[in-house]
Amino acid sequence: MEFMPDFKLHRPATAAEAAKLRADTEDALFVAGGTDMLVNVRRGIEQPKALIDVTAIDDIKSIAEDEDGLHIGAGVTLRDLATNELVQRDYPAVAQAARAVAGPTHQDYGTVGGNLCLDTRCLFYNQSEWWRQSNDYCLKERGEICHVAPGGKRCFAAFSGDVAPAMLVYDAEIDILGANGELRRQPLTELYRNDGLNHLTLEPGDLVTAVHLPKSLAEQPSAYEKARIRGSIDFPLAGAAVRLVMDGGKVANIKIALTGVNPYPQVVKGADTAIGKPLDEDALDALRENVRKQAKPMRTTTVAPWYRRRVVGALARRLTAQLAG
Amino acid sequence: MTDTDHRTIVSCSVNGRRRDDVVPDNMLLVDYLREHIGLTGTKIGCDGGECGCCTVLVDGRPRHACLTLAAVCNGTDIETIEALDRSGRLNALQRGFNEKLGAQCGFCTPGMIMAAEGLLRDNPDPTEDDIRQGLAANICRCTGYVKIIEAVQFAAAELKNEKTGAAA
Numbered sequence: 001m002e003f004m005p006d007f008k009l010h011r012p013a014t015a016a017e018a019a020k021l022r023a024d025t026e027d028a029l030f031v032a033g034g035t036d037m038l039v040n041v042r043r044g045i046e047q048p049k050a051l052i053d054v055t056a057i058d059d060i061k062s063i064a065e066d067e068d069g070l071h072i073g074a075g076v077t078l079r080d081l082a083t084n085e086l087v088q089r090d091y092p093a094v095a096q097a098a099r100a101v102a103g104p105t106h107q108d109y110g111t112v113g114g115n116l117c118l119d120t121r122c123l124f125y126n127q128s129e130w131w132r133q134s135n136d137y138c139l140k141e142r143g144e145i146c147h148v149a150p151g152g153k154r155c156f157a158a159f160s161g162d163v164a165p166a167m168l169v170y171d172a173e174i175d176i177l178g179a180n181g182e183l184r185r186q187p188l189t190e191l192y193r194n195d196g197l198n199h200l201t202l203e204p205g206d207l208v209t210a211v212h213l214p215k216s217l218a219e220q221p222s223a224y225e226k227a228r229i230r231g232s233i234d235f236p237l238a239g240a241a242v243r244l245v246m247d248g249g250k251v252a253n254i255k256i257a258l259t260g261v262n263p264y265p266q267v268v269k270g271a272d273t274a275i276g277k278p279l280d281e282d283a284l285d286a287l288r289e290n291v292r293k294q295a296k297p298m299r300t301t302t303v304a305p306w307y308r309r310r311v312v313g314a315l316a317r318r319l320t321a322q323l324a325g
Numbered sequence: 326m327t328d329t330d331h332r333t334i335v336s337c338s339v340n341g342r343r344r345d346d347v348v349p350d351n352m353l354l355v356d357y358l359r360e361h362i363g364l365t366g367t368k369i370g371c372d373g374g375e376c377g378c379c380t381v382l383v384d385g386r387p388r389h390a391c392l393t394l395a396a397v398c399n400g401t402d403i404e405t406i407e408a409l410d411r412s413g414r415l416n417a418l419q420r421g422f423n424e425k426l427g428a429q430c431g432f433c434t435p436g437m438i439m440a441a442e443g444l445l446r447d448n449p450d451p452t453e454d455d456i457r458q459g460l461a462a463n464i465c466r467c468t469g470y471v472k473i474i475e476a477v478q479f480a481a482a483e484l485k486n487e488k489t490g491a492a493a
């Protein structure tokens with residue numbers, strides 16, 4: 001067995017207990033499926049004194065529907081998300097994105113909460129302890145400089161979760177339970193900030209408990225697609241989700257969100273300039289160029305940034321054309 | 326237990342046998358199986374989640390033993406490659422890997438077979454595409470996968486025959 005820090009494992013049965021434990025315990029981190037957290041712990045990237053496992057909390061494991069829409073517990077597995085009939089029917093991009101995460105075994109126990117709160121990724125960060133050490137670590141963890149942009153003081157590690165963009169095109173909201181026991185609801189967009197070092201706006205103790213997809217957008221056509229090195233398993237080099245409603249040959253409603261090309265999953269600005277117009281080749285080209293402009297991939301993967309920028313534009317264009325029929 | 330005591334009692338079933346063990350909180354399931362119980366059929370091929378060699382079934386579903394804490398398996402049913410044969414007779418997948426030469430060096434095979442076992446329990450009549458998708462988290466550096474897919478198809482056909490045979 002290789003390096004494994006010594007930590008205390010807590011398995012609270014309620015969300016309130018979990019949030020409180022996380023805030024009250026020194027150096028504690030949440031773990032759900034562990035498909036990202038335990039990789040990082042094993043690599044010495046995270047060295048917690050305590051892990052708060054949230055998989056014993058039954059309250060956050062169900063998918064329920066009411067007149068407001070679909071309510072998805074943060075503890076729902078990606079497999080259950082991808083195979084849920086309501087998700088497939090009403091929010092197809094979400095089911096497609098869940099099915100595009102890692103491989104089937106990861107989907108079996110990786111969770112929605114873990115996917116939304118996934119750490120940002122970088123070629124210089126997601127490495128073994130000895131690899132990072134021999135490179136003097138980096139800004140994001142223990143080191144002094146960023147190897148991607150050595151002059152600056154910013155980290156450009158890319159958010160690489162697949163599910164967030166698909167939920168963003170449906171204006172998803174999330175519930176967060178704070179350590180003080182207060183539950184607050186906020187747009188999913190507000191979970192993120194444009195900072196690879198610290199891309200989540202959560203306070204210590206904040207537990208994401210659920211995601212809500214609104215009824216008003218249910219059944220609007222959507223799709224998600226990603227580019228990756230191996231089709232079987234890899235994180236997105238770039239990913240795009242599109243929701244598109246056409247009416248009489250013209251765009252009635254459109255939303256595009258991206259992953260893998262910025263430190264946060266991003267809603268593309270200005271996509272709505274297509275509304276009221278037909279989706280001809282010129283309009284699709286303009287949409288592609290707009291996406292490319294807003295994608296700012298850096299040298300955080302083995303694949304060059306220019307390729308990821310080109311590909312994310314192409315993905316968004318292709319999905320939009322397909323949805324337009 | 327106090328907070329300085331980083332151990333947990335795990336009561337689980339491993340290959341059909343009930344066990345109660347005290348395990349360190351930071352012990353991975355794969356180390357519990359291999360080092361603590363001595364079930365070395367489950368392999369370790371990477372530093373976490375990349376290769377699928379360590380795949381076991383937890384409550385009937387495939388899971389990476391290298392990304393699972395043993396303490397989290399309290400109350401679960403764990404199955405490893407060692408559980409598949411019945412009184413010395415290989416199970417359908419093991420026969421398939423043997424007949425179709427689905428194993429070369431054999432290192433990926435235990436994980437591959439457990440992932441396939443999970444797949445066939447869920448979907449006894451998989452298409453080739455279902456098999457490719459179902460085994461996508463498992464890497465093999467030797468076979469090129471074609472023989473592995475044939476092995477799973479062989480097993481699915483055997484299981485179907487056994488079923489209809491038993492009914493007749």
Ligand SMILES: Cc1cc2nc3c(=O)[nH]c(=O)nc-3n(C[C@H](O)[C@H](O)[C@H](O)COP(=O)(O)OP(=O)(O)OC[C@H]3O[C@@H](n4cnc5c(N)ncnc54)[C@H](O)[C@@H]3O)c2cc1C
Nearest residue numbers: 032033034035036037102110111113114161162208235374
């Ligand atoms: C080989 C490999 C390939 C992968 N490929 C992909 C991929 O293609 N796309 C992709 O999106 N992911 C990928 N992953 C990452 C991972 O499998 C998924 O993102 C998964 O959904 C993470 O969920 P989890 O429950 O395992 O999270 P964990 O690892 O348990 O947690 C991840 C993070 O979320 C936090 N967290 C978990 N739950 C909550 C909560 N309720 N509230 C607040 N914080 C929480 C944890 O503290 C941790 O920081 C891959 C992983 C591996 C090992």
Ligand code: SF4
Nearest residue numbers: 122138146147155156
């Ligand atoms: S972008 Fe720079 S600081 Fe951030 S993880 Fe990569 S090398 Fe480190």
Ligand code: FES
Nearest residue numbers: 370374377379391
């Ligand atoms: S040992 Fe490689 S996935 Fe577990």
Ligand code: FES
Nearest residue numbers: 429430465466467
């Ligand atoms: S048989 Fe050698 S890795 Fe699969």
